Amino acid sequence: MPILELKGISQEFGGLRALDSIDMAIETGEIFGIIGPNGAGKTTLFNIITGIYEPTQGEVIFNGGNINRLPAYQVARQGIARTYQNIRLFKKLSVLDNIRVGRYGVTKNGIFSGMLGLPLARREESQTMAEAMRLLELVGLYDRRWEYADSLAYGEQRRLEIARALALNPTLLLLDEPAAGMNSSEKVELVSLIRRIREEMELTILLVEHDMNLVMNICDRIAVLDYGRRIALDTPIRVKNDAAVIQSYLGVEA
């Protein structure tokens, strides 16, 4: 069974059709890439999956259940975590706290439990701390854990955002242009990080990216969007040679 299915997703903004009946199914455990020129509707699709927008038409099925109408925080609690194209960190919180907030959706202790330091809160806090330390090590930010998130370098901020998303223990991770603004050595690190994440944490990754090499390199399958329509969906090699894709997108760059 696919972990995520999109059935006939359309999205309109004031009469403008940003997405036009998109179908795709993401299989459990794969790295799935979505590419397409600017304005193709990639980020819109992410926003629909994560519950920020409700699609005008169509269904989002996650683990067999319809999540169309779930608010964003509920979607997160179902196990879908994401990063953002323009990095949305909690700037004036420490690196450590950014990750610990990421654990919010998988912990339960409430106001009074936290205020009074009840056993549930203590137990969850120590779990959260341990998990945060593990993730800090994973993304190589352990030594900087007390610094404000906005004092990190750009590439580090991207990695912190990934760590925060992973703190949610997701089964599906959405990465919105994770390599944007990175230099080539940072990109190499990113690729190995993404691979490591998939292997160690057994999750499915859906990513939007502009860097062709990176996408071709790590994705198992790729969907190509153009003007809100899905014009191809296949393995990297086949997509690379697809006539429609070459004409509408790759052709421009090649």
Next chain:
Amino acid sequence: MDAVLSQYIDPYFLRIILIIGINIILALGLNLITGVTGQLSMGHAGFMSLGAYTSAILTMNYGVAFPTALLGGSLVAALFGFFIGLPTLRLQGDYLAMVTIGFAEIIRVFFLNFEPGGKAVGLSGIPQETTFLTVWGLVAVAVFLNARLLSSRTGRAFYAIREDEIAAESCGVNTTRLKVTAFVLGSFLGGLGGGLYAHYMFYIDPQVFNFTKSIELLNMVVLGGMGSIPGTILGAVLLTILPELLRVVAEYRLMFYGALLVILMIFRPNGLLGDVRIYDLKKRWGLGKNK
């Protein structure tokens, strides 16, 4: 105890120390709403007046014991905090600020016309039950619980909402619910401060809880450091003492407040103590040594 203290300390200073305590409680409540959660509230005096009138009427007209009346006043304020928090479900920051001003104004106009509250004349002869010990005991409890809360899962989520609501949602934070929660907790403290104030001053009237009072409280949070407990305490202390020192130039006091806000926002938008958090300091120093 107060009698003993007043033998050693000048009553004038004792009074100031007491007011400082009350202001700390009020400012801690506002800090929770505005400093920590980032929801600009400019009507904190409204919550304060609800606590003050409710508790005063309870003790004066119904013979309710002071602690119970205090709790009653705080709960009424918290209830209104809930209703004021509700619009935040739909509103962006600046609109919310206006709603809070509007709310405080409506409350003030209500008390101006409220028969049991003595209308514009206000209430006088409120039993003086608030003692040095009550105030500072409650300050200690409020600071302790606040610090615990802010270093807990919920507290971090409050900060996350202030920093980026959308990102907070994608971490599983039900932002709407937590914003209302912050309002309820903050207004509870507002009501508590109001009740203490009423039972210290003998006398309250609607003018005590006007827009200027709300701004004064906001200034404490902003000056000390938005979201910081030590900062809020510092702000409350400074802005209680400073006006006393500036008494000779009372006319200029408000002008000074205004200029202070502008200058702070330009040069030190995070206030004097920035985002210093008790919890962070402890951990930072503790772990810093191991490095």
Next chain:
Amino acid sequence: MFWQQLLNGITLGSSYALIALGYTMVYGIVQLINFAHGEIYMFGAFAGLFLVTVVGLPIGWALLGAMAFCMLLGVVVERVAYRPLRGKSSRLSALISAIGVSIFLSTLMVIIAGTNPRNYPDIIKISNYQLGAVQFSSLQIIILIISAILMIGLELMVRRSRIGKAMRACSQDIEAAALMGINVNRVISFTFAVGSALAAAGGVMVAIYYNALWPYMGTMAGMKAFCAAVLGGIGSIPGAMVGGISLGIMEIMGVAYLSSSYKDAIAFAILILVLIIRPQGLLGQKIVKKV
């Protein structure tokens, strides 16, 4: 009776509309509630008084002089208190800075002029007319005509002129406008200048109409005008006019048919209702959340 109240409501409302325009234009471009706007209105009223009594100008010239003075004041306020914050601080900081300016300006006027209400000397011969059951004065007619001229002029400028186009471009997308070579800072200064001039005109006319002006007159009027702007749909110029006049009518009707003791609460009650039921206001557009 009804028609009489309607006329009074429209007269009051046209002054709200003049102030509301400043809020709405500034908000449309920089998304800031310019809290100092009510104080600019108050300064306008005082500047007019100064020009009439001290300098001895005729009222028409004093009105223009007050508008020119407030243009300058508005631009200075923007330069000193808002521009240093733009782009690098949170909206909360900008808003707090605006509140600071508002407090600073009103207390500055207290120091200059004292708190006692003043009034314009009898410079305009007011004659009263009767039309059926409705009584109206030449003053009301003058106010309505001047307000209409100013609002039509503004609308024409925004629609037709080059700078008006630049203003509209900035309110659509300020970054894109900057990329297209529009000098954004100049557009913002210009917006503050125009908004302040309109507020000054409102200030002078209201002070003459109600025969009173005092340093805190701007606080409440400013807040109510903001409510009017929200009622009409913030960012919308026709919305501010419609919102202002509707609010004036509702307030006068509320006083006439309900009770005068809640007059100041009406605007805020409307504000809260609008924000809860129809946050985009009467003529505003729904905003899509950007991620």
